[in-house]
Amino acid sequence: MFRTALRNVLAHKARLLMTVLAVMLGVAFVSGTLVFTNTLSAALQKQSAKGYDHVDVAVSPAWKEAEGDQVGEAHRLTRELVDDAAAVPGAERAIGVVSGFTAIAGKDGKLIGDGFQSQGGNYWGDDDPRYPLAEGRAPKGEGEIIIDSETARRAGYEVGDTVRMSVDGPVLEPVITGVFTTDDGNVAAGGSLTLFDTATAQKLFGKPGVFDEIDVQAKAGVTETELRDQLEKALPKGAVDTVTGKQLADDQAEMIASSMSGLKQGLLVFAGISLFVGTFIIANTFTMLVAQRTKELALLRAVGASRRQVTRSVLIEALVVGTVAAVTGLLAGIGIGVGLRSLMGVLDAPVPDGPLIVSPGTVAAAFAVGILVTVLAAWLPGRRAARIPPVAAMSAVHAKATTKSLVLRNTLGALLSAAGVAVVLTATTMDGTDGQAPMGLGAVLLIIGVFVLTPLLSRPLIAAASPVLRLFGVSGKLARQNSVRNPRRTAATASALMIGLTLITGLTVTAGSLQQAIEKLAASSIKADYTVSMVNYNALSPDVEKTLKDTEGVVATSPMRNAVTRVDGETEYVTGVDGSTVSGLLDLPVRHGAFEVAGTRVVADETTAAYYGWKAGDTFTLAFEDGAKERLTLAGVYESNEMVRGILLDTAVLGPHDKDAADMQVLVKTADGTSDAVKDSLEKALGSNPGIAVQDRKDISDEIGQMFTIVLNMVYGLLAMAVIVAVLGVVNTLAMSVFERSQEIGMLRAVGLDRRGVKRMVRLESMVISLFGAVLGLGLGVFFGWAAGELIAPRMATYELVVPWDRMGLFLLLAAVVGVLAALWPARRAARLNMLQAIKAE
Numbered sequence: 001m002f003r004t005a006l007r008n009v010l011a012h013k014a015r016l017l018m019t020v021l022a023v024m025l026g027v028a029f030v031s032g033t034l035v036f037t038n039t040l041s042a043a044l045q046k047q048s049a050k051g052y053d054h055v056d057v058a059v060s061p062a063w064k065e066a067e068g069d070q071v072g073e074a075h076r077l078t079r080e081l082v083d084d085a086a087a088v089p090g091a092e093r094a095i096g097v098v099s100g101f102t103a104i105a106g107k108d109g110k111l112i113g114d115g116f117q118s119q120g121g122n123y124w125g126d127d128d129p130r131y132p133l134a135e136g137r138a139p140k141g142e143g144e145i146i147i148d149s150e151t152a153r154r155a156g157y158e159v160g161d162t163v164r165m166s167v168d169g170p171v172l173e174p175v176i177t178g179v180f181t182t183d184d185g186n187v188a189a190g191g192s193l194t195l196f197d198t199a200t201a202q203k204l205f206g207k208p209g210v211f212d213e214i215d216v217q218a219k220a221g222v223t224e225t226e227l228r229d230q231l232e233k234a235l236p237k238g239a240v241d242t243v244t245g246k247q248l249a250d251d252q253a254e255m256i257a258s259s260m261s262g263l264k265q266g267l268l269v270f271a272g273i274s275l276f277v278g279t280f281i282i283a284n285t286f287t288m289l290v291a292q293r294t295k296e297l298a299l300l301r302a303v304g305a306s307r308r309q310v311t312r313s314v315l316i317e318a319l320v321v322g323t324v325a326a327v328t329g330l331l332a333g334i335g336i337g338v339g340l341r342s343l344m345g346v347l348d349a350p351v352p353d354g355p356l357i358v359s360p361g362t363v364a365a366a367f368a369v370g371i372l373v374t375v376l377a378a379w380l381p382g383r384r385a386a387r388i389p390p391v392a393a394m395s396a397v398h399a400k401a402t403t404k405s406l407v408l409r410n411t412l413g414a415l416l417s418a419a420g421v422a423v424v425l426t427a428t429t430m431d432g433t434d435g436q437a438p439m440g441l442g443a444v445l446l447i448i449g450v451f452v453l454t455p456l457l458s459r460p461l462i463a464a465a466s467p468v469l470r471l472f473g474v475s476g477k478l479a480r481q482n483s484v485r486n487p488r489r490t491a492a493t494a495s496a497l498m499i500g501l502t503l504i505t506g507l508t509v510t511a512g513s514l515q516q517a518i519e520k521l522a523a524s525s526i527k528a529d530y531t532v533s534m535v536n537y538n539a540l541s542p543d544v545e546k547t548l549k550d551t552e553g554v555v556a557t558s559p560m561r562n563a564v565t566r567v568d569g570e571t572e573y574v575t576g577v578d579g580s581t582v583s584g585l586l587d588l589p590v591r592h593g594a595f596e597v598a599g600t601r602v603v604a605d606e607t608t609a610a611y612y613g614w615k616a617g618d619t620f621t622l623a624f625e626d627g628a629k630e631r632l633t634l635a636g637v638y639e640s641n642e643m644v645r646g647i648l649l650d651t652a653v654l655g656p657h658d659k660d661a662a663d664m665q666v667l668v669k670t671a672d673g674t675s676d677a678v679k680d681s682l683e684k685a686l687g688s689n690p691g692i693a694v695q696d697r698k699d700i701s702d703e704i705g706q707m708f709t710i711v712l713n714m715v716y717g718l719l720a721m722a723v724i725v726a727v728l729g730v731v732n733t734l735a736m737s738v739f740e741r742s743q744e745i746g747m748l749r750a751v752g753l754d755r756r757g758v759k760r761m762v763r764l765e766s767m768v769i770s771l772f773g774a775v776l777g778l779g780l781g782v783f784f785g786w787a788a789g790e791l792i793a794p795r796m797a798t799y800e801l802v803v804p805w806d807r808m809g810l811f812l813l814l815a816a817v818v819g820v821l822a823a824l825w826p827a828r829r830a831a832r833l834n835m836l837q838a839i840k841a842e
Contacts (some may be wrong), residue, residue, distance in 0.1 A: 008623050018281055019374075020325045021728050026275035027329025027370040032336025033267040034362040039337060045253040050183035054095075054129045055245040056224045057231055059085060059214040061274050062241050075239040077211040080418040085214050088230040091461045095130070097213040098122040100205035101538045103691030104147065105164040106250055111535060111690040113151070117191025118691075119184075120167065120534070122201035129217075130287075131195060135159055142572040146178035149477055151192040151381075164690060165194065167204045168662070169541035187273050203360030206660055215279070246762030270719065273787035276499065282377035283492060284319070294444030298390055314385050318378030319371060324574065328369025333366065359509050397573030399588035406455075413452030420446025424783075428790035447499065450776060454498075461772055472764060477709035479746075479764035482770075490769055493733040494728035497773030497818070498780070500719055501811060505781020510788045511708045513802040519701045520798035525641050527695065528558075528585040528667035529674050530682060535693050544686065551685040553670050553678060555579040559663035560644075563654055566623040567612065572647065574622070575656070579650035585667040588644060592616040600632050602649040605640030624657030674698070726773075727822050734766055736827035737835075746835040752767030753830035762827035763820055766772060770819030774812055782808075786828070 059081070061074040079096065086094035102120025106112050123131060123146060128139050131146075135161040139145050145165070147157065157163065161176050180195070216226040220692050224244040241707075243251075302308060322755050338356065366521050410788040423442030427435040438782050447694075462483050469476035483490055532539055532548065542559065548558045561576035577586075590597060593616025595603055604614065614620065618634045630653060640646075655661065674696040682694050695703070738745070745758060753761075786801055793799045 016476035020321055023325035023370055023374055024329040025327055025725055027366050028272060028336055029271035030333035030369050031330050031333025031362055031366040033264060033271060035266040035334055035337030035358055036358040037338040038359055039341060041257055042357050047183055048355055049146060049249045052249045054217050055215040056218040057216045057228045057364055058243050058248055060241050062239055077214055078209060081235060082214050084234055085216050085231055087687045088234045090218050090227040090230050092219045094214055094216045095124045097206060097215055098201040098205060099212055101536055104194055106688035109688060112155050113191040119191060120194045120693045122198040131180040131182055134179050134181050139177050143174050143178045143551060145174045146195045147176055147182055148182050148187050148193045149179050152179045166689045166691035168539060171689050176639060194584060213569040224575040266613055279373060279377040282374055283381060302390035310386040311382040313380035314378055315375055316744045318375045320375030323373035326367045329370055330366040371536055376717050387768045410456050411453060413449050416445050416449030420449050424787050433561050439787060449605030449804040451495045454495055455487035458487045458490050458772060461775060462768055463492055464568055465768055469764060472760060475760040476764055478761045479768060482765045483768045489733060493730055494769050497770055498777040500723045501774050501777025502780040504719055505778050506784035507787025507805055508804055509782055511712050513789050513799060515705055516802050517706050517796050519797040521643060525587055525643050527587045529670050530668040530696050531665050532668060532692060532694050533665040535691055539664060542661050542663060545663060545666045547685060548666060548668055552786040553672060554668055555671050556669040558582045558585050558599050558667045559651060560665045561651060561663045562753055564625060567620060574647040574649055576651040576654035577648050577704055583667055586644060586740050587644050591639055593635045595638060596635040597648050597650055599650060601635040602632050602647055603636045603638055604634060604647045605645045608646055625659055626657045628657050724733040726817055730766055730770060730822035734762060734823055738826050738830045742833060745830055745833055749835040758831045758837060759827040762830050763823040765822035767816050767819035770815045774815030777807055
């Protein structure tokens with residue numbers, strides 16, 4: 001039986017090629033994901049560990065907990081503490097570290113790198129071991145900086161060049177005095193690092209005389225633990241926290257591994273989808289192979305082969321196919337891993353240098369996935385093969401599905417579908433995240449239920465296409481009959497496309513609805529013509545609002561200034577606004593009282609008011625960061641949204657108590673409204689700052705839309721693997737269908753159907769099957785998109801379902817194109833059959 005199985009594999013190489021490809025693609029996706037994420041994780045961990053080469057113990061400020069009406073804050077790391085750390089017996093040196101956001105512009109005036117990876121820091125003394133100088137000298141004073149070598153290379157900067165940059169708003173134009181090398185992970189990921197002398201860094205980052213961290217290096221022979229113990233004795237108890245460099249490196253490695261785990265799981269989900277789709281193709285392929293070999297298998301049973309031997313023969317074929325697919329998939333996956341690493345560099349997100357990691361776990365996963373998926377998918381056809389009665393050897397007929405089995409299948413499918421719909425509908429009534437798991441379970445049940453019911457659904461849905469198919473004459477009529485001749489085969493083929501389009505449609509509906517909801521939110525809550533913020537949404541200098549207020553054409557401005565306060569002994573984040581202008585810049589529905597922010601009169605959102613039990617006219621005490629208190633009156637309660645929430649009070653009240661005033665954004669109203677000319681004038685007034693974004697409502701909408709488009713395109717790209725596998729399934733089904741119907745096709749050719757008619761028949765059959773799967777996928781996708789929206793709607797008042805009819809029409813068109821392309825080879829093969837040999841075929 002083993003020899004028989006191998007002979008069958010070798011005899012049907014062409015038939016099994018598509019199955020091998022389907023499994024191979026899924027295995028390649030899995031192994032490529034594992035290779036890429038393991039390689040990236042190892043490289044980042046190695047890079048991160050290098051960053052702690054000069055840190056044996058890191059000293060950070062301990063947090064001073066809030067008590068009563070006092071606002072919590074961190075202890076201060078002063079120069080005296082740095083000197084005390086450097087003076088302990090086991091310390092070689094101690095470095096005070098200052099860091100913050102620094103946006104540096106290229107020669108084209110645009111921001112270099114990603115705003116979230118544009119960092120700044122301090123260069124310690126004349127010889128900072130963290131940042132070896134490649135050329136030039138250390139910076140001195142506010143007019144000098146040094147930059148990392150990668151940024152210098154990308155932007156074409158040299159020592160002596162003047163650059164435009166920003167820390168919190170105002171434009172600076174320092175001179176580059178040096179270029180340094182670094183192992184900083186942000187730089188490796190495409191960001192930039194700009195260094196100032198220590199005093200300048202402290203001033204620019206709003207930390208005069210204060211450090212963010214103290215890095216201490218041990219003398220030779222002193223362990224990290226010994227140095228940490230010495231520092232804990234020498235430094236004020238309760239004022240600092242200490243951690244060893246090894247612990248920092250381990251924590252960083254764990255954080256990198258955790259972040260890679262999320263990426264890995266996300267990619268493996270799509271690989272799993274591809275493999276799930278591939279199981280339909282494998283099961284379909286082996287079902288057809290068994291059907292074609294009915295006489296042969298029956299003869300084996302007649303000469304003494306047991307049912308178990310017949311089943312084992314089919315499973316051995318599957319094992320060989322799975323092994324070949326696993327080996328080729330692993331090799332392809334290694335290639336995918338290399339390609340993804342190269343792609344990261346092309347996309348300005350280079351991966352640090354390091355070896356390609358092909359772990360034993362990756363190899364084991366490739367073989368386990370390839371072999372198990374194939375063998376499990378072939379198990380049911382194998383069992384079916386064992387049930388072929390020996391008497392079937394006397395004829396070409398084997399038992400068709402009984403009425404009982406069809407009733408059982410349809411009943412099971414109906415029950416699963418009903419259960420899935422019920423669970424999804426129940427999940428939509430739950431609160432937010434509580435409904436996610438039930439909805440996922442319901443979606444799986446419904447998809448499986450529809451798959452089981454697909455043979456039943458195929459006849460009426462395909463019959464609906466009859467009027468169109470009649471236009472193609474005999475070829476169209478034959479195509480319709482062939483599509484419904486074997487409903488189970490048609491169902492398995494169409495289900496592969498159905499799953500891919502279900503996911504694509506569901507994500508498209510949800511993303512489109514979310515995008516419109518956020519656009520409505522921005523348009524409905526902001527009356528201002530422009531919002532001004534840092535590109536990384538860090539705090540703005542108050543000087544920015546002052547500059548805008550004095551700009552020609554600006555009629556009103558208001559900062560949105562965050563501050564930490566205390567109310568009834570609890571921490572409360574409040575927003576300072578210009579009380580004289582804010583009502584003309586924000587449009588927030590008022591539930592009670594009036595929207596009045598002036599002096600001691602404030603407004604709060606519904607959630608905050610309900611939490612403290614306030615209503616319009618109530619008074620309460622607010623404790624500020626400096627310990628001062630103010631008695632305030634609640635003028636009104638407004639409806640919050642994702643953009644504005646909490647307590648709004650006048651900056652005239654907040655300002656005197658806000659030690660480090662910083663605005664999250666500035667709202668601007670202009671006399672001429674929005675236009676390119678007005679926007680240019682505002683940007684020029686701010687010095688064409690690379691770190692500041694001036695946006696009108698359309699810009700905000702476009703930015704949101706761009707984010708959704710990027711995410712959707714990524715998802716489409718990942719799901720394309722499942723669609724490719726589905727296309728292979730269509731090709732495979734048609735090729736075997738042509739082989740099965742050789743005699744029939746020969747008869748059709750003999751009675752006058754020309755080669756063009758045969759090709760048309762096969763293409764139409766393929767297109768009908770593809771469109772059938774697409775219709776099911778679109779229907780399920782819209783349902784799941786609606787259900788996901790029901791979870792989102794309670795938390796976003798502007799959310800409403802948006803059905804993208806244009807994209808759905810495009811998906812249908814692409815499904816038809818997929819059907820035509822998938823039929824090219826089988827149609828050509830059918831047309832080239834020799835009619836006489838085909839008529840004699842058995």
